[in-house]
Amino acid sequence: xxxxxxxxENDSLTYGFETIQGIKYKIYFLDYSYLFDxxxxxxxxxxxxxxxxxxxxxxxxxxxxRVGVTIAYILFSFFEQLENVAVYVCDPTDERxxxxxxxxxxxxxxxxxxxxxxxDGVANAGGMVLYNSIIFHKDHPEFHDLxxxxxxxxxxxxxx
Amino acid sequence: MITEKAxxxxxxxxxxxxxxxxxxxxxxxxxHLKKGGKIDDLKETYQFVKPxxxxxx
Numbered sequence: 001x002x003x004x005x006x007x008x009e010n011d012s013l014t015y016g017f018e019t020i021q022g023i024k025y026k027i028y029f030l031d032y033s034y035l036f037d038x039x040x041x042x043x044x045x046x047x048x049x050x051x052x053x054x055x056x057x058x059x060x061x062x063x064x065x066r067v068g069v070t071i072a073y074i075l076f077s078f079f080e081q082l083e084n085v086a087v088y089v090c091d092p093t094d095e096r097x098x099x100x101x102x103x104x105x106x107x108x109x110x111x112x113x114x115x116x117x118x119x120d121g122v123a124n125a126g127g128m129v130l131y132n133s134i135i136f137h138k139d140h141p142e143f144h145d146l147x148x149x150x151x152x153x154x155x156x157x158x159x160x
Numbered sequence: 161m162i163t164e165k166a167x168x169x170x171x172x173x174x175x176x177x178x179x180x181x182x183x184x185x186x187x188x189x190x191x192h193l194k195k196g197g198k199i200d201d202l203k204e205t206y207q208f209v210k211p212x213x214x215x216x217x
Contacts, residue, residue, distance in 0.1 A: 013199050013208040028199070030185060031207040035178045047211060048182050054193055077212045084211060089179050091187065125176035132179055153175025 002066050004073035015074060019064050024055030027074055032087065039149040044083040044142055049075065072111035075135075079116060082137045085146060090131040101131045114138070119147060121154030 005017040014028040029047040036042050078084055090097040108118050117138050123130045134150045
């Protein structure tokens, strides 16, 4: 089993790690709990999980499985707090949203030990197709409310 | 089977504004970093959090 790369905390807002090939990643979470105000039954923190590549040249680097292991380590640490919820949206602006979704699905299937639940949705936003997912712990105290809210977010505006 | 074209022609989803906001923020932060900006410059604009449990060695 591969070890995750050591996590650096160089500032008070992000996490980071550097691969053996010199590729640097910055990981950050943004709190979007306030966007879910219309679901009063949900009282847990909801975050977006983001990965930024900011150093090195990934074009010339070879496949590195420790990156996936490190990201899994970060997410599993995140979900040690049972109430935490992560939302993930695939960016469609460069038409690579299918590839992003596929990669994310494979990564999740590879690393999920069964303790996490991922629900996938497809939303329409002004003609843009937004693949999105919500991830939470299987023992989350608001499990059913989260699924109801997520289904509602992905339903059409005129649906009940 | 629901195709992408059918989705695009349908009305916006209820969560459209939420998902768009999440994407817009991500892209704005990406552009800021690409131009050499620091995350610290953005701490008043976005709600960064560090939710991982602290591990002491």
